[in-house]
Amino acid sequence: MLDLTGKNALVTGIANNRSIAWGIAQQLHKAGANLGITYLPDEKGRMEKKVAELVEPLNPSLFVPCNVQDDAQIKSTFETVGEKWGKLDILIHCLAFAGKDELTGDFSKTSRAGFTQALEISAYSLVQLGAAAKPLMTEGGSIVTLTYLGGVRVIPNYNVMGIAKAALEMNVRYLAAELGPQNVRVNAISAGPIRTLASSAVGGILDMIHHVEEIAPLRRTVTQLEVGNTAAFLCSDLASGITGQVLYVDAGYAIMGM
Ligand code: NAD
Numbered sequence: 001m002l003d004l005t006g007k008n009a010l011v012t013g014i015a016n017n018r019s020i021a022w023g024i025a026q027q028l029h030k031a032g033a034n035l036g037i038t039y040l041p042d043e044k045g046r047m048e049k050k051v052a053e054l055v056e057p058l059n060p061s062l063f064v065p066c067n068v069q070d071d072a073q074i075k076s077t078f079e080t081v082g083e084k085w086g087k088l089d090i091l092i093h094c095l096a097f098a099g100k101d102e103l104t105g106d107f108s109k110t111s112r113a114g115f116t117q118a119l120e121i122s123a124y125s126l127v128q129l130g131a132a133a134k135p136l137m138t139e140g141g142s143i144v145t146l147t148y149l150g151g152v153r154v155i156p157n158y159n160v161m162g163i164a165k166a167a168l169e170m171n172v173r174y175l176a177a178e179l180g181p182q183n184v185r186v187n188a189i190s191a192g193p194i195r196t197l198a199s200s201a202v203g204g205i206l207d208m209i210h211h212v213e214e215i216a217p218l219r220r221t222v223t224q225l226e227v228g229n230t231a232a233f234l235c236s237d238l239a240s241g242i243t244g245q246v247l248y249v250d251a252g253y254a255i256m257g258m
């Protein structure tokens, strides 16, 4: 049975009700986990208000700002986890960012600043959060991140995000090797395209979704809740032997060659 009662789960990356992290948070809650939610703060506090309203029904016992570009916010997030919970069992890393200009046109035009920013936010952040979580995962644990096929194959316009996802997937393996001896498992879910805030800002995402609906073995795309179910599974004892893996939740799309 999938049971996460007594588990403390910190979920990053909720921006709105389309976020993949929102699908994950709902399924972790359904499985009985105690939730902590982080959000990306903005000057006007709009994001804080919006995310707070959204997650209220899941009764999070912790709600903190965490911009992964700010070391002080990461430090204070995990200090709060230590003080309020004592131990951490589950960490969901569900965030990515590249400048809009980098996600269109020639890959070779990627700027130095754009490359650095995309890899810092989308890949290095897993190393940072993993390091901060390590001393708190005293009874073992599970770390799950979100990746995309563009990290292993060329997807038009995904560009520097593909390089960031390739780095992210390798971070998963190095972290899994380091944290395995303390029974902390680290895995990635490679999700098929889903309409979210991030993907909707990308030109042609609907065409990509229609393409997947034609080609994928299941003849459809996947939902945030299906990704959430897989995350809940990976965080549960049912997945106790799985670490360092990239699990595709993509209606089978990635197996197709023609
Ligand atoms: P989303 O826009 O809902 O989520 C992206 C999140 O990243 C937002 O909550 C945003 O606040 C957060 N973020 C950005 N910069 C940050 C920073 N500096 N510090 C902290 N948080 C920051 O979009 P989504 O599609 O749910 O994306 C979540 C994850 O899923 C990403 O890693 C994305 O690459 C991955 N993914 C998405 C798809 C898809 O098609 N939507 C497919 C595969 C993988």
Ligand code: 0WE
Residues within 6 Å of the ligand: 096, 097, 098, 099, 100, 103, 148, 155, 156, 157, 158, 159, 161, 193, 194, 197, 198, 199, 201, 202, 208
């Ligand atoms: O990882 C992603 C989205 C990542 C993303 C999206 C944006 C848009 C707005 C990162 N940074 C930004 N920055 C912005 O300013 N996906 C897997 C969804 C996605 O993005 C694509 C895709 C797919 C699928 C970009 C190009 C081609 C396909």
